[in-house]
Amino acid sequence: xxxxxxxxxxxxxxxxxxxxxxxxxxxxxxxxxxxxxxxxxxxxxxxxxxxxxxxxxxxxxxxxxxxxxxxxxxxxxxxxxxxxxxxxxxxxxxxxxxxxxxxxxxxxxxxxxxxxxxxxxxxxxxxxxxxxxxxxxxxxxxxxxxxxxxxxxxxxxxxxxxxxxxxxxxxxxxxxxxxxxxxxxxxxxxxxxxxxxxxxxxxxxxxxxx
Numbered sequence: 660x661x662x663x664x665x666x667x668x669x670x671x672x673x674x675x676x677x678x679x680x681x682x683x684x685x686x687x688x689x690x691x692x693x694x695x696x697x698x699x700x701x702x703x704x705x706x707x708x709x710x711x712x713x714x715x716x717x718x719x720x721x722x723x724x725x726x727x728x729x730x731x732x733x734x735x736x737x738x739x740x741x742x743x744x745x746x747x748x749x750x751x752x753x754x755x756x757x758x759x760x761x762x763x764x765x766x767x768x769x770x771x772x773x774x775x776x777x778x779x780x781x782x783x784x785x786x787x788x789x790x791x792x793x794x795x796x797x798x799x800x801x802x803x804x805x806x807x808x809x810x811x812x813x814x815x816x817x818x819x820x821x822x823x824x825x826x827x828x829x830x831x832x833x834x835x836x837x838x839x840x841x842x843x844x845x846x847x848x849x850x851x852x853x854x855x856x857x858x859x860x861x862x863x864x865x866x867x868x869x
Contacts, residue, residue: 668740
């Protein structure tokens with residue numbers, strides 16, 4: 660039986676979208692069944708249209724499936740992504756989390772593998788606190804946080820043991836580099852490996868760190 664992976668994320672201008680798509684590719688390559696779902700946009704239309712890149716992204720994903728609570732219930736692995744907003748998740752992402760209350764009360768969010776990904780304009784713009792905010796929610800779910808730590812050489816390059824993060828730069832347009840892409844691949848593979856082990860499958864051999 661394949662592992663079910665839900666990639667649930669909010670993206671305003673496309674960075675988290677690219678990260679989620681890379682996670683999807685890695686999870687599919689690992690043999691998982693995947694639901695990639697973006698969180699519904701709830702910002703006022705005038706706010707969206709005030710930024711060209713924001714309006715363009717909203718239009719670009721208009722026909723893509725939107726995250727629903729059932730996507731989390733369905734999954735064995737849940738990869739949660741939000742840009743950083745003042746060191747926390749976005750209001751759009753939080754609004755989705757708030758819809759999970761009935762499923763939380765029934766224990767349907769527990770005993771799953773969770774990990775997070777994020778972005779901000781600067782490397783120290785709240786990335787770690789945003790990931791920790793996600794994991795605080797996961798603790799309430801009764802979920803299993805599977806942070807990447809330093810379990811692969813790429814983590815000494817991308818430098819974030821809490822999850823995967825990307826700095827978009829002052830103009831918010833810096834592309835994902837090779838380290839970020841490899842870190843996303845590692846995050847997908849590690850969480851799927853742990854989920855498989857929870858189901859009784861043998862562990863993958865770790866890569867040497869030296």
